[in-house]
Amino acid sequence: MFLALKEIKHEKLRYGLVISMVVLISYLIFILTSLAQGLGSQNTAAIDTWNIKQVVLNKDSDINMRQSFLTTQQVDQLHQGKNDAVIGQAAVVAKHSDLPQISATFIGIKPTQFIYKDMKVIKGHKPLTDRQLVVDSSFETKRYKLGQWIKLNSLNQKYQIVGFVKNAKINISPIAYGRLSAWKTISNLNPNLAANALVTRSKHYKVTDNNLKAYSVSTFINNLPGYTAQNMTFEFMIGFLMVISLIVIAIFLYIITNQKLPNYAVLRAQGVPAKTLVISTIMQSLILVVSGILIGALLTWLTSLVIPAAVPMTFNVPVLSAVAAGLVLTSIIGAILPVRTIMKIDPVKVIG
Amino acid sequence: MTALTLNHVNKTFGKGIAKVEALKDVNFSADQGEMTLILGPSGSGKSTFLTIAGSLQTPTDGEVLINGDDLRHLSAKKREQLRLNHLGFVLQSYNLVPYLTVKEQFKLVDKVKKSGNLSASQLDDLLKLLGIDQLVNKYPDQLSGGQNQRVAIARALYPNPEIILADEPTAALDSAHVEEVGKLFAQLAHTQNKAVVVVTHDLRLKDYADKIFNITDGVISQEK
Numbered sequence: 291m292f293l294a295l296k297e298i299k300h301e302k303l304r305y306g307l308v309i310s311m312v313v314l315i316s317y318l319i320f321i322l323t324s325l326a327q328g329l330g331s332q333n334t335a336a337i338d339t340w341n342i343k344q345v346v347l348n349k350d351s352d353i354n355m356r357q358s359f360l361t362t363q364q365v366d367q368l369h370q371g372k373n374d375a376v377i378g379q380a381a382v383v384a385k386h387s388d389l390p391q392i393s394a395t396f397i398g399i400k401p402t403q404f405i406y407k408d409m410k411v412i413k414g415h416k417p418l419t420d421r422q423l424v425v426d427s428s429f430e431t432k433r434y435k436l437g438q439w440i441k442l443n444s445l446n447q448k449y450q451i452v453g454f455v456k457n458a459k460i461n462i463s464p465i466a467y468g469r470l471s472a473w474k475t476i477s478n479l480n481p482n483l484a485a486n487a488l489v490t491r492s493k494h495y496k497v498t499d500n501n502l503k504a505y506s507v508s509t510f511i512n513n514l515p516g517y518t519a520q521n522m523t524f525e526f527m528i529g530f531l532m533v534i535s536l537i538v539i540a541i542f543l544y545i546i547t548n549q550k551l552p553n554y555a556v557l558r559a560q561g562v563p564a565k566t567l568v569i570s571t572i573m574q575s576l577i578l579v580v581s582g583i584l585i586g587a588l589l590t591w592l593t594s595l596v597i598p599a600a601v602p603m604t605f606n607v608p609v610l611s612a613v614a615a616g617l618v619l620t621s622i623i624g625a626i627l628p629v630r631t632i633m634k635i636d637p638v639k640v641i642g
Numbered sequence: 643m644t645a646l647t648l649n650h651v652n653k654t655f656g657k658g659i660a661k662v663e664a665l666k667d668v669n670f671s672a673d674q675g676e677m678t679l680i681l682g683p684s685g686s687g688k689s690t691f692l693t694i695a696g697s698l699q700t701p702t703d704g705e706v707l708i709n710g711d712d713l714r715h716l717s718a719k720k721r722e723q724l725r726l727n728h729l730g731f732v733l734q735s736y737n738l739v740p741y742l743t744v745k746e747q748f749k750l751v752d753k754v755k756k757s758g759n760l761s762a763s764q765l766d767d768l769l770k771l772l773g774i775d776q777l778v779n780k781y782p783d784q785l786s787g788g789q790n791q792r793v794a795i796a797r798a799l800y801p802n803p804e805i806i807l808a809d810e811p812t813a814a815l816d817s818a819h820v821e822e823v824g825k826l827f828a829q830l831a832h833t834q835n836k837a838v839v840v841v842t843h844d845l846r847l848k849d850y851a852d853k854i855f856n857i858t859d860g861v862i863s864q865e866k
Binding site: 292293296297299300301553556557558559560561562563566637638 | 693696698699719722723725726727729731733737739740741742746749750753754798
């Protein structure tokens with residue numbers, strides 16, 4: 291530690307540049323991770339608030355709620371306890387003459403079931419009639435107001451916004467919650483179709499109908515259109531950045547260590563154990579990387595204060611801490627690479 | 643008492659036509675309380691002699707004894723401890739860490755060798771003797787060649803070793819400082835009972851030596 295700190299203090303420019311590099315890498319990884327988290331949560335925010343374990347869909351729906359249709363007879367046969375809710379989903383465009391259009395997802399629910407009952411309205415109240423809606427708070431940021439009557443798609447019928455809820459998003463689309471009976475009107479489907487799916491908080495929901503199947507919520511989420519591809523893209527980007535940072539840090543440490551070999555050789559000649567020099571090298575790398583990560587985290591925090599609300603970023607401290615731990619680990623691996631060179635130093639080459 | 647002994651030591655590098663005999667049947671001993679000078683031109687085998695005597699490399703054959711311990715029977719770790727506790731190296735390349743001040747060079751020794759080093763007052767006396775007591779907060783790159791060499795000598799003496807091995811210690815010094823270093827090594831040998839072995843081609847040090855050896859083409863012979 292003594293040698294590591296003294297060298298950093300003396301060689302401020304050189305180690306300042308190394309720290310700057312770590313700051314930039316960690317800042318980029320933190321921002322990308324936050325973006326991945328933000329986009330990911332916009333896909334699943336509503337599902338997360340429902341706190342469900344399984345989704346019952348038509349077997350031929352390709353695990354896609356919009357493509358799954360349950361008939362009245364099938365819905366009647368499904369057990370609908372306090373932990374179960376049938377829902378209908380429809381893609382809609384919300385319109386008001388003075389305001390921008392919003393592409394949204396209409397979710398029709400029954401007032402007797404848990405999604406309606408557990409709904410946390412931040413403004414207004416829950417829908418009391420077929421013509422009332424509770425919409426995601428992003429409607430409010432686009433100047434939609436309580437009491438306003440809006441059109442959905444090209445239907446003549448108008449619906450009144452009576453409440454706003456937070457985190458009501460599915461597949462990056464804001465949700466407009468209404469009655470299941472309204473969903474039937476909006477979807478304009480065969481009268482024999484009663485819902486798209488049944489969602490349940492039960493882990494072991496039993497389905498007797500051979501045409502229906504219960505999927506775990508993780509399977510359902512992974513099959514949301516574009517969700518897996520988007521997540522994998524971010525995971526690969528973050529993974530590659532980690533590998534690149536490992537290589538860059540290892541190269542820097544290798545070059546810096548090689549420059550110090552004549553000094554190390556003299557110290558080895560004087561009996562300074564190789565272990566002391568190895569620990570010093572690893573400690574130095576840890577000091578540099580941890581300092582860089584802390585500054586990167588500070589920059590990320592400052593970014594979170596100024597970033598516009600429209601940018602889908604979620605600053606999840608446990609996830610960012612795990613990413614930081616990954617970076618520290620890569621730095622240790624990077625620092626271990628030149629260790630062999632230190633162990634193999636031949637003092638004779640310096641003296642002779 | 644004999645501190646360092648080399649018996650029938652040979653050192654060969656390479657094979658076939660590339661074979662070089664750096665040391666040929668070297669017999670040598672250095673006693674405590676004496677300053678021994680080994681004189682020779684460049685390429686004569688001086689540095690090979692010093693590195694073998696200092697346990698930094700092993701001879702092709704022959705035995706090396708330090709304080710009676712045969713180096714052939716010591717592990718790498720034991721040889722490392724022996725260098726740390728019993729040998730002091732003064733090297734041509736100053737052996738100073740560039741990012742430590744003069745004061746911190748001694749602090750580093752304290753970090754790796756926790757006991758047996760010179761006391762603070764002994765170190766002060768040594769620094770005064772070498773004329774570097776005003777330079778304790780300077781970095782090596784802020785010192786002249788001669789000042790660096792004197793700090794390196796102090797650094798080698800700080801762990802209070804019984805044997806001091808010096809490789810061309812006066813290479814960067816002017817005549818006045820050569821005289822000081824010569825006197826210092828002789829004084830260390832005589833007053834502190836150290837075995838001082840200096841390999842050099844600087845004939846100005848002859849006046850201070852108790853024993854003088856000449857080395858030419860790996861063959862050593864005693865002159866005084």
